[in-house]
Amino acid sequence: MPEGHTIHRLAARHRALFAGDKVLVDSPQGRFAEGAALLSGTVLDNTEAYGKHLLHHYASGVSLHIHLGLYGKFADGDGEPPVPAGQIRLRISSDRHWLELRGPNACELLTPPEVEALRHRLGADPLRADADPxxxxxxxxxxxxxxxxxxxxxxxxxxxxxxxxxxxxxxxxxxxxxxxxxxxxxxxxxxxxxxxxxxxxxxxxxxxxxxxxxxxxxxxxxxxxxxxxxxxxxxxxxxxxxxxxxxxxxxxxxxxxxxxxxxxxxxxx
CATH class of the missing domain: 1.10.8.50 (Helicase, Ruva Protein; domain 3)
Known part of the structure; x- marks a missing residue:
């Protein structure tokens, strides 16, 4: 399972790719189709990592929560996304970049109170400036x-x-x-x-x-x-x-x- 530094690197990478952009979101596999439909066409405001949890915060007020677990992995690239291959749970794209997620332990939408509940149940993250040991x-x-x-x-x-x-x-x-x-x-x-x-x-x-x-x-x-x-x-x-x-x-x-x-x-x- 990826340790926290990997999730912080992913948060920074996804922020650089999509922050401030209106994105298209879909779920070629179908398991996140309902959540993807709610996100598609909205602006990705920011991303953050908390421990082993990755959060994408959208202008609509909801957040995408991802926990990779043992088998989750991302791929990304420039331009048009490739033809879907394999079990892609989530795909995000803009005019410039694309991102695919396979095999995560969690891929779900959270409301602001649910995001706060997630933070509350986690301990201090040594990589966060707001950590209290x-x-x-x-x-x-x-x-x-x-x-x-x-x-x-x-x-x-x-x-x-x-x-x-x-x-x-x-x-x-x-x-x-x-x-x-x-x-x-x-x-x-x-x-x-x-x-x-x-x-x-x-x-x-x-x-x-x-x-x-x-x-x-x-x-x-x-x-x-x-x-x-x-x-x-x-x-x-x-x-x-x-x-x-x-x-x-x-x-x-x-x-x-x-x-x-x-x-x-x-x-x-």
């Missing part, structure tokens, strides 16, 4: 739940996925199974700042790189990472490989059906 720590700091699970809970921190969580915990020297209530306020402040730094860098580059300069391949004389997710990381999907810092093999475990990765030396339990 204090309510997140109010829950984390009193919880016996493992920190990794708390940071993956979108009602506490929005937009973080397994890569950002496991990597930020490594960089902080915190074991992913450590209880949230063991994290001091100063530790939370540092962890929050680091998450924001990593995620903002990923928005700019389109990939997740988490290793510090001294641990990059060129600095260490090691081959670059080869993985379909891309990016240089410390622990994510590196089980059994040597830690870039201490050389100890990276451990792998499981938490609520998710794989976890950590260094037993750099992140003592």
């Amino acid at each position: 204090d309510p997140a720590y109010a829950r984390i700091g009193r919880s016996p739940t493992p920190l990794a699970a708390l940071l993956l809970d979108q009602t506490i921190v929005a937009g973080t996925g397994l890569i950002f969580v496991t990597e930020a915990l490594f960089r902080a020297g915190i074991h992913p199974l450590a209880a949230g209530r063991g994290l001091a306020a100063t530790g939370w402040a540092a962890l929050w700042d680091d998450l924001g730094e990593l995620m903002r860098a990923a928005v700019l580059t389109g990939r997740i790189d988490t290793v510090r300069a001294e641990h990059l391949p060129e600095a260490m004389g090691r081959p670059p990472r080869v993985d379909r997710h891309g990016g240089e990381v410390y622990v994510y999907r590196r089980a059994g490989q040597p830690c870039h810092v201490c050389g100890t093999p990276i451990h792998q475990g499981e938490l609520v059906g998710r794989n976890l990765y950590w260094c037993p030396i750099c992140q003592p339990g």
